[in-house]
Amino acid sequence: MxxxxxxxxxxxxxxxxxxxxxxxxxxxxxxxxxxxxxxxxxxxxxxLVIELPEDFTSVGSPNMRMLVAHHREIVGLLVQSIEAAGVKVKS
Structure with a gap:
């Protein structure tokens, strides 16, 4: 702690x-x-352990690849914030 x-x-x-x-x-x-x-x-x-939504993959569309990259970036920021509060994130 x-x-x-x-x-x-x-x-x-x-x-x-x-x-x-x-x-x-x-x-x-x-x-x-x-x-x-x-x-x-x-x-x-x-x-306390937080379980975030599973990652998803793109089907090849440039827009979808951009959405997946953005999703991963946001999830990474969420993980950092949650762990900074002393709570675990299920991996």
Whole structure:
């Protein structure tokens, strides 16, 4: 997980429960709650896999070849964006 993802988690946790790492460091119950929530959040991100539409092939038409190339470019950009969010893309 990236630092950005950890920050997103802490921000959501603080918004929901009103305390973060500093408060949890001095309270064993809060520390346990934070650790469990963090584990569950990361596990849910790890388990999530996006399946994109299958690629298609052209039948020879120049317009169709251009459409296929454009489709592949867009799918590549989608994969980059999804993976940057910490989510896997099924290959």
């Amino acid at each position: 990236t630092d950005k993802m950890r920050e997103e988690f802490i921000e959501a946790f603080v918004k929901q429960f009103g305390f973060g790492r500093m408060a949890a460091s001095s309270n064993p119950d809060a520390a346990g709650m934070l650790a469990c929530a963090e584990w569950a959040w990361f596990a849910s991100r790890e388990a």
